Amino acid sequence: MKMKIALFLLLPFAIISLGALAAIKPESKKACLNQPPELTGQNIGFELIDVLRRQAWITTDWTLEDYSDFSPSLGSHGLIKNEPRVGFATKTSVLRSPSCDEDGQFTYQTRFGRTFFHIADISQIGPAYGENRKIKAATVTKYHRLQFDPGQIISVLLSPAGEAFIRVNRPVEVTSIDPELPQDWTIQEFVLSGSWQADLFGKVQVLRLEDGTSYQGPVRLPKGNSA
Numbered sequence: 001m002k003m004k005i006a007l008f009l010l011l012p013f014a015i016i017s018l019g020a021l022a023a024i025k026p027e028s029k030k031a032c033l034n035q036p037p038e039l040t041g042q043n044i045g046f047e048l049i050d051v052l053r054r055q056a057w058i059t060t061d062w063t064l065e066d067y068s069d070f071s072p073s074l075g076s077h078g079l080i081k082n083e084p085r086v087g088f089a090t091k092t093s094v095l096r097s098p099s100c101d102e103d104g105q106f107t108y109q110t111r112f113g114r115t116f117f118h119i120a121d122i123s124q125i126g127p128a129y130g131e132n133r134k135i136k137a138a139t140v141t142k143y144h145r146l147q148f149d150p151g152q153i154i155s156v157l158l159s160p161a162g163e164a165f166i167r168v169n170r171p172v173e174v175t176s177i178d179p180e181l182p183q184d185w186t187i188q189e190f191v192l193s194g195s196w197q198a199d200l201f202g203k204v205q206v207l208r209l210e211d212g213t214s215y216q217g218p219v220r221l222p223k224g225n226s227a
Contacts, residue, residue, distance in 0.1 A: 130182020
C-alpha cells in the first residue's frame with residue numbers, strides 16, 4: 001500500500017555531538033505494521049530527527065502555529081525539530097518505513113501525544129560542495145516515489161559529473177530566490193511531455209541549497225522533454 005504525503009525529508013545537516021545525549025524512550029512503539037499512516041488531510045508534514053538513532057519520524061497531526069511553539073529538549077529527548085516543508089510533486093508516496101522489509105509496512109511511535117511514523121534513516125552527514133559550502137549533502141535511506149503530471153515543470157540540479165537530482169521540497173516560509181551554485185553545478189527546468197515518476201529508493205543523496213530547497217537523487221531524467 002502507498003501513503004500519500006506532500007513532504008520529503010531534508011535534514012538540518014549540522015554536525016551534532018551525540019555522546020552526551022540521553023534519549024527518553026517513546027511512549028509506545030509498534031514495528032512494521034501492515035497499515036498505512038492515518039493522515040489528517042494536511043499537506044505539510046512535521047518531522048523530528050532522533051539524533052541518537054539517526055532516524056527521521058513524521059506526523060501531520062499538528063498545525064504550523066502549534067509546531068512553531070513546540071520545542072523538544074535535545075538533551076532530554078535526543079530529538080531535534082526539522083522545519084516544515086512543502087513538496088513540488090503532484091503526488092508523493094511513502095512506500096514503507098526503511099526498517100521494514102516489504103512495501104506497505106510502517107513503524108510507529110507515540111511522542112508528545114502524537115503518532116509518528118518512521119520515514120527515513122540518516123546514513124551520512126556531508127559532504128558539502130563549493131566554496132562557502134553552498135550545497136550541503138547527506139545520504140539517507142528511504143522508499144519514496146514522486147509523481148508528476150504532463151505539462152508540469154520540473155527543476156533538476158545537475159552535478160559536474162552529470163548526475164541529475166530532482167527538486168523535491170523547500171521550507172514553507174521560503175520565497176523564490178536564485179541561490180548561488182558552486183562552479184560547474186547547474187539548474188535546468190524541463191516541461192514534461194507525459195506523466196513521469198521519480199523513485200527515491202534505498203540510499204538517496206539529499207542536497208540542500210542556500211535557500212533550503214532540497215534536490216534528491218540521482219534520478220534518470222525522462223526523455224523527449226523540452227528545457
